Amino acid sequence: MTEELDLLGQDSDGGSEEVVLTPAELIDRLEQAWMNEKFAPELLENKSEIVECVMEQLDHMEGNLRRAKKGDLKVSIHQMEMERIRFVLSSYLRCRLMKIEKFFPHILEKERTRPEGEPSSLSPEEFAFAQGYMMNTETYLKNAALKHMPPNLQKVDLLRAVPKPDLDSYVFLRVKERQENILVEPETDEQR
Amino acid sequence: MLCEKAMELVRELHRAAEGQLPAFNEDGLRQVLEEMKALYEQNQSDVNEAKSGGRSDLIPTIKFRHCSLLRNQRCTVAYLYDRLLRIRALRWEYGSVLPNALRFHMSAEEMDWFNHYKKSLATYMRSLGGDEGLDITQDMKPPKSLYIEVRCLKDYGEFEVDDGTSVLLKKNSQHFLPRWKCEQLIRQGILEHVLS
Numbered sequence: 183m184t185e186e187l188d189l190l191g192q193d194s195d196g197g198s199e200e201v202v203l204t205p206a207e208l209i210d211r212l213e214q215a216w217m218n219e220k221f222a223p224e225l226l227e228n229k230s231e232i233v234e235c236v237m238e239q240l241d242h243m244e245g246n247l248r249r250a251k252k253g254d255l256k257v258s259i260h261q262m263e264m265e266r267i268r269f270v271l272s273s274y275l276r277c278r279l280m281k282i283e284k285f286f287p288h289i290l291e292k293e294r295t296r297p298e299g300e301p302s303s304l305s306p307e308e309f310a311f312a313q314g315y316m317m318n319t320e321t322y323l324k325n326a327a328l329k330h331m332p333p334n335l336q337k338v339d340l341l342r343a344v345p346k347p348d349l350d351s352y353v354f355l356r357v358k359e360r361q362e363n364i365l366v367e368p369e370t371d372e373q374r
Numbered sequence: 375m376l377c378e379k380a381m382e383l384v385r386e387l388h389r390a391a392e393g394q395l396p397a398f399n400e401d402g403l404r405q406v407l408e409e410m411k412a413l414y415e416q417n418q419s420d421v422n423e424a425k426s427g428g429r430s431d432l433i434p435t436i437k438f439r440h441c442s443l444l445r446n447q448r449c450t451v452a453y454l455y456d457r458l459l460r461i462r463a464l465r466w467e468y469g470s471v472l473p474n475a476l477r478f479h480m481s482a483e484e485m486d487w488f489n490h491y492k493k494s495l496a497t498y499m500r501s502l503g504g505d506e507g508l509d510i511t512q513d514m515k516p517p518k519s520l521y522i523e524v525r526c527l528k529d530y531g532e533f534e535v536d537d538g539t540s541v542l543l544k545k546n547s548q549h550f551l552p553r554w555k556c557e558q559l560i561r562q563g564i565l566e567h568v569l570s
Contacts, residue, residue: 237503258520265517265554272510275502279510283462307501314494319458322487327450330407332414335447343451 205239209267212236216274221354224347225281225289230305236271240264282312285347287340290316316340376413376442379405380449387456393467395460398481403450410446413439461488465495466511469558512557522553524565533559 203211215229243264250257282289282304290312293304304312320340328336383402390396417439420432461484464472470492480488500507530543533555541549548568559565 234503237508262517262520265513265520268508269513269516272508272513275508275510279498307498311494311498314490314497318487318490318494319455322458322483323451323454326454326481326483327403327407331410331447332443335410335414335443338447338451343455 203235208232208235208239209270212267212270212274216270216277219274219277219281223349223351223353225278225285225303227301227303228278228305228308233271233275233305236267240267240271278308279311281347282308283315285344286312286316286319287344288346291341376409377445377449379409380446380453383453384449387453393460393463395457395464395476395479397479398457398484399453400481403453406446406450410443413443413446417443457484458487462491464488465492467561469511469562470496512554514557517553520553521550522556523548523550523568524556524560525568526564527566528564530559530564 211229212232215226215232219226243260247257247260247264250260289304293302293309293312296302302309323338324336328338379402383399383406386396386399386402417436420429420436420439423429424432424436461480464476465488468476472488477485495511499509499511502508502510526543526545526547526549529545532540533543534540535551535555541551543549543564556565556567560567
């Protein structure tokens with residue numbers, strides 16, 4: 183399993199070029215995306231290329247295992263590895279889905295007002311899910327109570343009712359490369 | 375006291391432990407809606423009087439009733455939405471088929487919401503690539519080992535394992551099975567993970 187994978191990357195000119203990754207590098211990127219998503223309070227940019235490539239890898243590994251000799255120790259070790267990768271991938275996607283459900287009005291509003299050319303933070307499937315969730319919830323609230331209320335109270339502004347992600351919450355950062363000219367404001371006495 | 379019934383609805387959920395879904399308080403909701411109707415009608419007649427009869431002393435009362443209406447709406451929506459969040463958690467805990475005891479606690483509209491949510495989630499999971507997509511409601515914990523020792527808590531019957539062999543899950547029997555196959559049954563309470 184030392185073949186290299188093609189991953190579509192974006193260079194600074196905005197055009198896409200193919201970036202070739204080894205499977206180890208792909209899993210590394212998946213784990214990075216997973217950790218970032220877990221620790222960030224809001225929904226981060228979607229990495230569907232990584233998700234697709236990892237799914238391909240898992241299918242590939244499964245195919246190899248089915249053809250391998252039964253009872254071989256390597257089979258168990260590779261199966262364990264597959265389970266671990268599947269766990270990380272599932273956890274990553276679950277984390278994203280939970281954030282989409284939690285902040286759905288704000289995420290959909292952000293998507294609606296997104297300027298041309300800016301990449302979406304939702305994959306097309308996540309967007310469909312978010313829209314379905316919004317419609318489902320709005321229809322439910324209308325049928326369960328709102329339509330029985332006085333005429334001027336039959337609407338609820340979900341953008342105001344549902345809390346926004348707390349962008350002031352604290353996060354952990356690890357510096358990957360040396361950077362100049364970035365100032366992290368020291369804690370003032372009020373924040374302590 | 376105005377909005378008392380609405381507050382009761384909110385308090386009922388506040389008291390319920392995390393993940394618990396108390397029975398749908400249809401009566402309570404109905405009473406809140408009736409109170410809202412009464413307040414609105416009183417306001418309508420007062421507004422007419424204030425406009426045509428020049429009774430501007432009614433305006434503070436009108437404002438007060440309006441605030442009560444808003445409060446009732448807010449409490450009601452909070453009650454309904456919080457229940458939806460709990461019902462959503464049930465899909466992730468129990469799978470697509472809910473135990474009967476829980477289904478009786480849900481209203482018909484909540485059941486509709488649940489069915490739509492299930493379908494939406496299934497469509498999303500199927501789209502994740504590969505032949506059948508990825509079931510992200512599995513693999514909830516990091517895998518520690520490939521096979522685990524499990525004890526059967528209830529009679530379940532025949533259970534097929536990967537290489538075609540099948541196992542008879544009888545109450546109190548113990549088996550050594552692949553972890554990922556057992557996860558669903560453990561969550562449903564049929565198998566129990568034996569930690570030696």
